[in-house]
Amino acid sequence: MPIELDPKVPAGPLEDKWDEHKFSIRLVNPANKRKYRIIVVGTGLAGASAAASFGELGYNVDVFTYHDSPRRAHSIAAQGGINAAKNYQNDGDSVFRLFYDTIKGGDYRSREANVYRLAQVSLNIIDQAVAQGVPFAREYGGLLDNRSFGGAQVSRTFYARGQTGQQLLLGAYQALMRQVHAGTVTLHTRKEMLDLVTKDGRAVGIIVRDLTTGEITSHSAHAVVLATGGYANVYYLSTNAMNCNATAIWRAHKKGAAFANPCFTQIHPTCIPQSDEFQSKLTLMSESLRNDGRIWVPKNPGDDRPPNEIPEDERDYYLERMYPAFGNLVPRDVASRAAKRMVDSGHGVGPRHNGVYLDFADAIARLGKHVIEERYGNLFEMYERITDENPYEVPMRIYPAPHYTMGGLWVDYNLMTTIPGLFAIGEANFSDHGANRLGASALMQGLADGYFVLPYTIGDYLADYLNTDPVPTDDPAFTEARNAVEDQIARFLQSRGTRTVDHYHRELGRILWDYCGMSRSAEGLQKALSEIPALYEEFKTDVRVLGENETVNQSLEKAGRVDDFFQLGLLMCIDALQREESCGAHFREEYQTPEGEALRRDDEFSYVSAWEWTGAEPVLHREPLTFEFVTPTTRSYK
Amino acid sequence: MNITLQVWRQAKPSSPGGFKTYLVEDVSPDMSFLEMLDVLNERLVLQGEEPITFESDCREGICGACGVMINGLPHGPQLGTATCQLHMRKFSDGDTITVEPWRAAAFPVVKDLMVDRSAFDRIIEAGGYISVNTGSPPDANEIPVPKPVADTAFDAAACIGCGACVAACPNGAANLFTAAKVAHLNLLPQGQPERWDRVVAMVDTMEEFFGSCTNHGECEKACPKSISIDFIALLNHDYVKAKFKNRRLVAQQG
Structure with missing residues (x-):
């Protein structure tokens, strides 16, 4: 079926769009909700939050996770905080300002209406989380505390020490378990979705594999919701958890869901630099550290003196020098590229010269060690455990690493993909962050989609299917999808090649990091486009997967995920090559200002790239971005 | 460094398991314990032996997926540290390290070092939440929470659900896990309406799966988040009190 991009953005003034839309779309009455079945993949x-909210509304929900418990999902690792335009600090914040900061931070590559709605519902999220018992940081008067984050000049970030994601996820997990107890939600743990089933162009169910027994089962429903996160693990080394993968969204893409802006991948500025070749993942140090830490490098390239012996006038606090207005709190893409420039020009620090300093000496002198300990104690401990260095005494060493993906499945204003009945929420969709996400906005978007957007908008789709049964799982559509999944598993188990799955993942990651990472060029991307298919061919015939399907087989699980990463990596490079401009995290070397900043080309590239899978060359569809309420300008954080 | 590992291998829940010895050479002290296992696994695959199954995900000590017995200690020798955050610099060249799955009747082995911890979800399902539907709460600042209360609730809420407390307990009890969630919610003003029902439901469910607490205190020592055993006292306090509470009068009694 040909793809048509209809963003379904409601007309009218920006601040009324969401309310108008909620009124004009169809609802499902409470008694009828129990006649519907919804599948949610990812917890x-x-x-x-979506599964819990559906359950509360009365829908029958099946929720799937490949973890042993919903609480393990990678949202748990988010450290710094969650934004909301509460203006509790009386510093001039408003819904419009959060909207504006997010649009600007995304370098004018997101949809105005979606972002405004996000800023609006940010208020409800904090209320909801507090009522659930999320222990946000508080002032002595018992009211909520805030801190600042990159890309903003107000303090609007709510936080729970350095474990905000954990506490918010536990809140959502608890709400979910309450619905499991109530019987509205059926929980399926250790089940991995391996295909989407479509019939007559609609999403009607999924195929899953039980990770402990290898059993393949079919599940049908009136609608399928993918909440399966992002794909930064395509780079092998990233801050994502080991199991994060793109399989669910990629296989949905191959069934007809357009994939939007795949090359918009965020490289987070403050991660612990790689220490050796065996490293399996990189560790993030929360962006909140940039509130009190000062970033610097030695002025003289190759200065190997210990940091405490480098005098003040031989240090370059380069972010404060280049961006005096925002200083150390510039957005992530700007901070990352600046760090890369410093390291590339020989100013890198540490044993491998692959980092910059993040120094707390001034903050400790100004506020006292106990304040810093209260704000960041757990992060400092984590740093010391990994590096064996004490950041209260020696500056931290940090370097950018893949962290988040703004790209994802294309969705309309209702969060529905180009396959009717298939919805994508959270990091799995592309919707709100444009070409660069601001800190503390991922938690906001995930919860906005799950608690406050999809529970309303899904009704408009479901209304058409009242009193219809889900497609039975013995339908040929299910059998066909099942057979394809079983064939792929059999192929992996038969191909007793010579190299491990991880070997191929590492090699793929290296190509993508070199040519489609922090900076990209036509030449490099062309190179990646010739190297990746060659490596992929080798992978298909030479990968070694031992063991069997019928017990836990982690190599087999990973082989399927890496297979999808190869195909996705290719699309990322195609997208990056096609987008002949620099915007946000997508930095094309050919398009930069004389100062080395990203040079956007609004006249030609002010659109969302939505790619259609064809099996051969992907086809590009464009969703034009129009700006009625803000005027795109060159971002300045000076 | 050269390390000798004695690793528990078990093909499936129903088959007998046993220790297998592996020599891991050229271990860098900067590697994490799990990276060392990754390296061993890659070598095993190349030698034609199935890799060791173990769970891990975030590798930042927060998801709670990882956890093995290292020389008889849950998460190994470093206090307040999950397995994924333990580094090889805590060991010495030539060491022999024994690696086993969690030891607890309530956590049956799935394969090798992987166990089934779903009993924890059952405890939370029984009442480890505040019943508030999406969309109904008041403004966040209408519920002031004194800072010491918020801080203590947070200390309890820091639990990552890894199961080390159970694995460390000679009785296989889950009181620290249950107490952490009960304390988190029962300390907060938002948690008061369901306080007494919550503690009874969670404790009763816990007892279906786990052994009884006899105050050994091993759980606190094993906890990667150093959650205090004091919360078990609070759990017991609330449980006993709940048995005497007239629920219709709680608004008067506080």
């Missing part, structure tokens, strides 16, 4: 912030 992170978006999935758990």
Whole structure:
């Protein structure tokens, strides 16, 4: 079926769009909700909050996770905080300002109406979380505390020490378990979705594999919601958890869901630099550290003196120098590229010269060690455990690493993909962050989609299917999808090649990091486009997967995920090559200002790239971005 | 460093398991314990032996997926540290390290070092939440929470659900896990309406799966988040009190 991009953005003034839309779309009455079945895949912030909210409304929900418990989802690892335009600090915040900061931070590559709605419902999220018992940081008067984050000049970030994601996820997980107890939600743990089933162009169910027994089962429903997170693990080394993968969204893409802006991948500026070749993942140090830490490098390249012996006038606090207005709190893409420039020009620090300093000496002198300990104690401990260095005494070393993906399945204003009945929420969709996400906005978006957007908008789709049964799982559509899944598993188990799955993942990651990472060029991307298919061919014939299907087989699980990463990596490079401009996290070397900043080309590229899978060359569809309420300008954080 | 590992291998829940010895050479002290297992696994695959199954996900000590017995201690020798955050610099060249799955009747082995901890979800399902539907709460600042209360609730809420407390307990009790959630919610003003029902429901469910607490205190020592055993006292306090509470009068009694 040909793809048509209809964003379904409601008309009218920006601040009324969501209210108008909620009124004009169809609802399902309470007694009828129990006649519907909804599948939710993923139990992170978006999935758990959506499944819990559907259950409360009376829908029958099946929720799937490949973890042993919903609480393990990677949202749990988010550290710094969640934004909301509460203006509790009386510093001039408003819904419009949060909207504006997010649009600007995303370098004018997101949809105005979606972002405004996000800023509006941010208020409800904090209320909801507090009522659930999420222990946000508080002032002595008992009211909520806030801190600042990159890309904003107000303090609007709510936080729970350095474990905000954990506490918000536990809140959503608890709400979900309450519905499991109530019988509205059926929980399926250790089940991995391996295909989407479509019939007559609609999403009607999924195929899953039980990770402990290898059993393949079919599940049908009136609608399918993917809340399966992002794909930064395509780079092998990233801050994502080991199991994060793109399989659910990629296989949905191959069934007809357009994939939007795949090359918009965020490289987070403050991660612990790689220490050796064996490293399996990189560890993030929360962006909140940039509130009190000062970033610097030695002025002289190759200065190997210990940091405490480098005098003040031989240090370059380069972010404060280049961006005096925002200083150390510039957005992530700007901070990351600046760090890369410093390291590339020989100013890198540490044993491998692959980092910059993040120094707390001034903050400790100004506020006292106990204040810093209260704000960031757990992060400092984590840093010391990994590096064996004490950041209260020695500056931290940090370097950018893949962290988040703004790209994802294309969705309309209702969060529905180009396959009717298939919805994508949270990091799995592309909707709100444009070409760069601001800190503390991922938690906000995941919960906005799950608690406050999809529970309303899904009704408009479901209304058409009242009193119809889900497609039975013995339908040929299910059998066909099942057979394809079983064939792929059999192929992996038969191909007793010579190299491990991880070997291929590492090699793929290296190509993508080199040519489709923090900066990209036509030449490099062309190179990646010739290297990736060659490596993929080798992978298909030479990968070694031992063991069997019938017991836990982690190599087999990973082989399927890496297979999808190859195909996705290719699309990322195609997208990056096609977008001949620099915007946000997508930095094309050919398009930069004389100062080395991203040079957007609004006249030609002010659109969302939505790619259609064809089996051969992907086909590009464009969703034009129009700006009625803000005027795109060159971002300045000076 | 050269390390000798004695690792528990068990093909499936119903088959007998046993220790297998592996020599891991050229271990860098900067590697994490799990990275060392990754390296061993890659070598095993190349030698034609099935890799060791173990769970891990975030590798930042927060998801709670990882956890093995290392020389008889849950998460190994470093206090307040999950297995994924333990680094090889805590060991010495030539060490022999024994690696086993969690030891607890309530956590049956799935394969090798992987166990089934779903009993924890049953405890939360029984009442580890505040019943508030999406969309109904008041403004967040209408519920002031004194800072010491919020801080203590947070200390309890820091639990990652890894199961080390159960694995460390000679009785296989889950009181620290249950107490952490009960304390988190029962300390907060938002948790008061369901306080007494919550503690009874969670404790009763806990007892279906786990052994009884006899105050050994091993759980606190094993906890990667150093959650205090004091919360078990609070759990017991609330449980006993709940048995005497007239629920119709709680608004008067506080």
